[in-house]
Amino acid sequence: GNMSFADICFTSTTVPKMLVNIQTQSKMITFAGCLTQIFFFIAFGCLDNLLLTMTAYDRFVAICYPLHYTVIMNPRLCGLLVLGSWCISVMGSLLETLTILRLSFCTNMEIPHFFCDPSEVLKLACSDTFINNIVMYFVTIVLGVFPLCGILFSYSQIFSSVLRVSSARGQHKAFSTCGSHLTVVSLFYGTGLGVYLSSAVTPPSRTSLAASVMYTMVTPM
Numbered sequence: 001g002n003m004s005f006a007d008i009c010f011t012s013t014t015v016p017k018m019l020v021n022i023q024t025q026s027k028m029i030t031f032a033g034c035l036t037q038i039f040f041f042i043a044f045g046c047l048d049n050l051l052l053t054m055t056a057y058d059r060f061v062a063i064c065y066p067l068h069y070t071v072i073m074n075p076r077l078c079g080l081l082v083l084g085s086w087c088i089s090v091m092g093s094l095l096e097t098l099t100i101l102r103l104s105f106c107t108n109m110e111i112p113h114f115f116c117d118p119s120e121v122l123k124l125a126c127s128d129t130f131i132n133n134i135v136m137y138f139v140t141i142v143l144g145v146f147p148l149c150g151i152l153f154s155y156s157q158i159f160s161s162v163l164r165v166s167s168a169r170g171q172h173k174a175f176s177t178c179g180s181h182l183t184v185v186s187l188f189y190g191t192g193l194g195v196y197l198s199s200a201v202t203p204p205s206r207t208s209l210a211a212s213v214m215y216t217m218v219t220p221m
Helices: 002-024 031-064 066-072 075-101 118-123 130-163 168-199 206-218
Strands: none
Touching (some): 002 031, 031 130, 075 130, 168 206
């Protein structure tokens, strides 16, 4: 339920404004509107990351410790994991958004994207962005890289456990349980990290914009 809600909000942050821009042929957005979009984009994007990590842990417990599943993944732990994900996501988003407020921008700046991408907005600042870059990399590592490492660790344990299953039917059942989640993780992290790593060294291209569409619209859908 939380994953569905986060995905709906994540797409609602960028898609409605983009559709209005297409319909009206006007690509204007106010500074306040841009900051609001950045806040919710980071918050729900990070929430997606953390919930995908929690889902990977859930799969790990279900497949590697099936007899202990109901004891380990009890309602209290699930509630704490979800609450912690929400709090960490909002705090990380606030940290990035508030540091943007200290920057100065010239008027009528053009963002080469279909939404207010934080990394592209920072490139347009007229003041020093050193602190902002440190904060952005810190948030990316804590709320992006660490969850990805947790997902990879969970699936390494899952695969080693599944390969020890003697029956082909048991292996197929275990892999089918993880298939959809692993597909979303691959698309979400593959395109998301690709866009942000490439944007650090090169200006956005049609390829990077198409990849942005993948992780902002396709994977949530």
